[in-house]
Amino acid sequence: MINTILKVMAVLFTGFFVGLTLEGVARKVIARIQRRYGPPWYQNFIDLFKTFSKHGITHGWIFDFGVLMALGGTIATLAFVPLGNLIAFPGLDNVFIILYLWAIGALGMAMGMVGSGNPNASIGVARALTQMMGYEVPYLVVLAGVMFYYKTSSVSALMYSQADKWTLLKMPIGGIIAFVSLMGMLGKKPFDTPIAPAEIASGPMVELSAKYMGFLMLMHTFSIFVEISMFVNIFLGISNYFTFLIKFTIVWILATMISAVLPRFRIEQVVKFYWKVPLSLAFVQVLFVLLGWVF
């Protein structure tokens, strides 16, 4: 019991400190790609504490409740994610649990933001849900192939089954598709349509101020942690806590660098892209798995 609580706390604090730090680093990386100097690596901590210290505005109870549900759901999801060998709930870290528990946070955010009554937020949410339909399907098909191959749906068990070789090398097509889907999940360019600052005034975030903004920044940080951790655990071999963080950083920086040089898709282009290329490749990958062509 105590052990579990300590592990959950360890996971959450890792998510908080490493997540915020890496977001700061990402800003620095993008700045360097664009030949700017960029903010310091701890800029996101400053932003977060600043938002928490301000008096903001609210649009009523559903706005507040949505924000709470968003952060609460994401914290709950993060607790189930194994970080290398730091596993808070061994055996219960089911792939579907993590994906669907994450959805409750997303639903909370969507509900609260649409509850603000601003159409920009509604458009952003409608786009975000549509984008979700785009990336989630190829991703889940690839994961279904991986789960079928290793005969387990527990994330930590999937990680420990890669003793001989990484899943990324065993199923290269699947690994690449999962990474492309991960870009969509993270909302990185070219898949940042739901936010699209220039078109719809940052979409869901349009009415946020003060601690509400802070809450969603935290939620975003935790979500990133959940999404990339899933990828690292399932595709990038067995890792302990520290090698896990190294792999995590590499994946995050890679995603940031790719996103820094790309323009934005329109929303229907996102869905079309995901369902044309990654989805058909995902079916090729699971066909390989069924035929036993796993390297």
Place this chain on the structure above:
Amino acid sequence: MISITNLILVFLFGSLISYLLTKTNKVLGSIFNFLISSYALFYVWNVNVGKTEKLFNVFGDIESSLKVTYLGKFFAIVSFLVLAFVSFFIIDWIRSNSKNSAAFNAFYLLMAGGSLGVFFANDLITLYIFWEIAVLGSFLIIPMGNKDSKKAAINYAVMSAIGSYMYLFATFSIFNRYGVISFDRVINKLSNESSTSYIWFIILFISSAGIVKSGIFPLHTWLRKAYGSSPDAFTAAFSGQLSKLGSYVLAISFAVFPTMKLFPQFYHGIPTLNYLLIWLGNISIILGTFMAIRQNDMKQLIAYSSIANGGYILIGLASLDSIGFAGGLFHVFNHAIISVMVFLSFALVILRTGTSKIDEMGGLIWRMPMTFVTYLVGIISLAGIPPTSGFISKWMIFNTLVRKGMFITAAIAFIGSVGSFLYVFRPLAGVFLGQLKKKHYNLKEGSFIMLLPMLLMVALTVLLGVYPKPILDLIVSVETELGIKPLEHSGIIIKTPLGSWNTLTVFIMFAVGFIIALVLYLLFPKAKKVELTNQYTGAEFLYNYDLYHYATGFYRFIERLYDKHPSFEKLYEMVSTFFKSMGDFITGLVYKTGPSGYVFWISIIILIIYWVRW
């Protein structure tokens, strides 16, 4: 305890009493309905499995009988849970129902009695008779809805007739061939049947009744119209209870008739016929999901969602896997209570606003918060998000699909699942959230009597999401009875070969996450409450905030991609237009408007008679 036969008679005669009571006092008649339905719920919960009753003789020596099985008991419990709750809602709702309240209440009981008979029928004929009683009851209620409802009722009756006549045809064929109709004897005879095509014909025709009722492609088109235009409170019972008759017949044709032995196994232990029907389920999921995303009428939107969920139930049941079958049965239960939550909250919204078009509403959360909460929990369960019970059934179905390596079906199930986030959000954003319309400023929340069943359902779905043992126990006994390897569970932990999960831990973790967020929320400076009209508008001056509500064409950007989709509804319309014009042609030929036409035909007939010399 009275016998089942007497209970069915109570329902049938009760419908007469209910008619007279409602004639004198609407509320009194509805209370009577509620009392009978809840007694039936109590009865089916406590009824002993294995109890057999003789009913009547149809064909001399063939005896009709009723028998309580675990499968029937499970479906009966789900049914009367729905019927009892909906009839409680109707007690207050009926007061606003201007016409035909007496007939409404009478047919409600008729339908309930019919479905009770269906679930406990021990032979094919008894099942058919009670099936038709249930269909009749619902068919007569549908025209009491809005202006399109008469057409919808005819559509429903025709589609329903296709299914039930196919079923009847198979039944007669069986009787003709073997001279038996009770389930165990028919199964015995079928197991020794040498002709494969005959087995195919029987099971396909029997299951077609279930396919129609649960709205599976290609016989799904009645659902949109019937759900969309039947009386609002009744739609909840329609979707929650009546379409589950279809799932029951599907369960019978897959599991009671041992398809596992009758058919060769095709792919990872799935019989050929089941695999074929799983494909119909797949098409239903795709069709239901994408069409639901397009709808602007909230009742039709959830009607399409019912088609998709019918697909999930079909896939679960047809897999005949210990976890998949359990998932299918659990989804029957989940979809039943979700339908109650969603359609009752819609009934309340329509009662207050007088419209079911999503873009004519907005911001109702500020006037009807409890209705909103019911809808919200309903859709969380519908989208299959923990900690509600909706997740458990979806997880079981996904688990089976992944384990059996059915990747295309799995991909379609994933599309349906993520697509359900899209379509359930459309009424949430359009009806309940956003800007409140000026004309809706003085709306009132529903009364306590209407809200009570809705909120109890909310409590039930969350409770069973955290502690699913009661339902899982029922499912395990059903699976044991049907000879499927029973699901392994220990109340809160569901064990599968693909890993397990603990419902309670997930719930506690979510609660902990929420509390952390709440503490942070209370810790930091309080925010100022501003009006909904106080918005970032991009420096635009706004005078009409009704227009500042994004609901029309919510997913237009994605709908555009499949605007030119093929439609079976149109195909059926073409067929019906063809028959109509044929009929017009014959009418024009035979029934001339002038007397000359009649003289012509009469002289022709007289000539023919002379010619053949009668």
